[in-house]
């Protein structure tokens with residue numbers, strides 16, 4: 001399946017909304033420069049096109065397998081993984097002192113997007129290494145850091161995130177896997193985990209499981225959970241993978257997409273684990289990893305949406321149906337207004353979400369690298385606010401855009417020849433894993449909005465207002481600035497409503513609608529910024545046109561969304577659970 005990275009769009013963002021120059025100016029980036037980063041991105045685009053993309057169809061067709069206790073990935077995966085690890089693609093984010101390249105988050109996010117657009121099932125093998133390294137770097141002992149960070153960097157070990165159990169999905173506090181402390185300070189972990197991505201495979205000799213489990217003294221609920229590193233193979237005296245640890249893949253899920261990525265039921269039988277941080281602080285510490293993974297789900301989503309959009313853009317000029325050209329032939333379907341509306345809808349969400357994703361990654365770099373501590377803290381809180389918007393907004397966009405790509409291909413999209421329907425199947429899980437989108441809405445309203453009585457939200461609103469003011473006088477953006485001003489006021493009204501009812505049934509009932517309004521405002525803000533940048537460039541008019549489209553077709557719903565967010569729980573309470581039953 002062919003793949004081409006949207007390098008023009010990426011370069012535009014790196015010149016304008018998320019300037020690479022300001023990232024490279026950070027003291028933490030002294031070892032790198034813009035030329036080198038551009039070269040990394042161009043090389044990533046080639047790797048995506050030449051190595052990852054050819055795996056996409058075979059990944060879907062062959063899938064991962066579990067035979068005689070061994071999990072194998074689709075043909076071509078092991079060779080491609082070995083090449084990528086050897087070429088340094090597993091070490092982009094890792095610290096220099098542990099053999100990594102310590103490149104900015106922005107670069108990691110871009111590379112994740114490109115590899116995902118080419119073959120997201122393959123990208124799953126690379127997904128968890130850097131988030132696992134983050135949690136280890138932040139919370140593990142020096143000994144564990146020295147042992148594991150180099151292995152994650154050179155790709156000799158991949159990583160997993162191991163939370164879910166049959167009875168513990170969104171409600172992590174229900175986890176039952178036990179961790180019994182031993183005399184030598186290690187722990188024996190016993191229990192069953194499900195849906196573990198890359199829980200076993202044939203890509204690397206070692207797998208480092210980052211596991212949430214409960215110690216016997218642990219309080220009930222999420223406060224009693226602790227975090228452990230559990231290697232697939234115990235290390236010998238020289239730190240090399242030795243005897244098998246007590247953890248194995250008991251079965252693989254058969255699923256609608258991501259077929260090349262093994263999703264495993266993992267059984268732990270007194271498996272040796274090493275505590276990360278303190279007992280009882282496991283879930284809090286794991287957020288270092290989960291936040292990184294939520295950003296990565298945004299990158300996966302933008303990657304797949306962008307690949308689907310490109311396929312549709314190629315097809316609509318080629319396929320002729322209806323009407324009559326000057327020479328009497330049917331017209332390319334792009335001539336039909338509804339097709340163009342669909343293409344514009346696909347583009348405003350794909351490019352708008354990419355801009356928002358990079359904005360969060362850019363602020364993550366600022367949060368980590370700025371020496372002005374107040375500015376760094378503001379960036380950190382802004383990232384916290386944007387993460388649920390990106391995880392939920394980009395995942396929904398990916399599914400919608402993939403579905404629209406099928407629609408534009410007609411029956412040729414529904415059958416598998418063009419590879420478009422695979423995007424829809426692969427993308428569907430983005431809204432489910434790493435915290436289902438309803439959980440993102442709860443996080444946004446109950447935690448992110450209420451922080452310091454709405455301070456982060458006010459900062460977000462102030463940034464948008466400043467950009468609206470800066471765009472005043474630009475005749476091309478009159479509709480956009482008016483619609484965004486109005487939408488921001490609607491969001492402020494809904495925010496005040498939520499802040500007045502913290503953690504109430506009314507707030508829970510309205511949270512997903514509130515989140516949709518916040519997503520629309522955030523993406524609208526991105527379009528205002530994109531349309532305001534590089535006004536003299538040949539692409540400026542097309543960007544302004546898409547900004548107007550976003551105002552006319554998306555922001556137009558803001559009043560209705562705000563009203564729905566503030567409806568409260570009464571109507572839903574009337575629909576009591578006993579009334580919503582199957583026939």
Ligand SMILES: Cc1cc2nc3c(=O)[nH]c(=O)nc-3n(C[C@H](O)[C@H](O)[C@H](O)COP(=O)(O)OP(=O)(O)OC[C@H]3O[C@@H](n4cnc5c(N)ncnc54)[C@H](O)[C@@H]3O)c2cc1C
Pocket residue numbers: 160161162163164168169170171194195196197198255258263429432433434435436437438439442
């Ligand atoms: C392909 C795939 C890969 C995965 N990889 C991993 C992995 O590597 N590691 C791992 O630990 N897990 C993994 N998971 C598990 C995934 O994180 C969970 O499926 C997800 O967290 C949802 O849990 P659940 O499936 O039990 O759904 P449930 O928690 O049962 O939720 C079902 C639905 O109920 C609603 N809901 C539930 N609780 C609430 C609430 N409080 N408020 C509002 N609505 C609510 C939501 O609509 C939700 O979608 C993976 C899953 C899949 C399918």
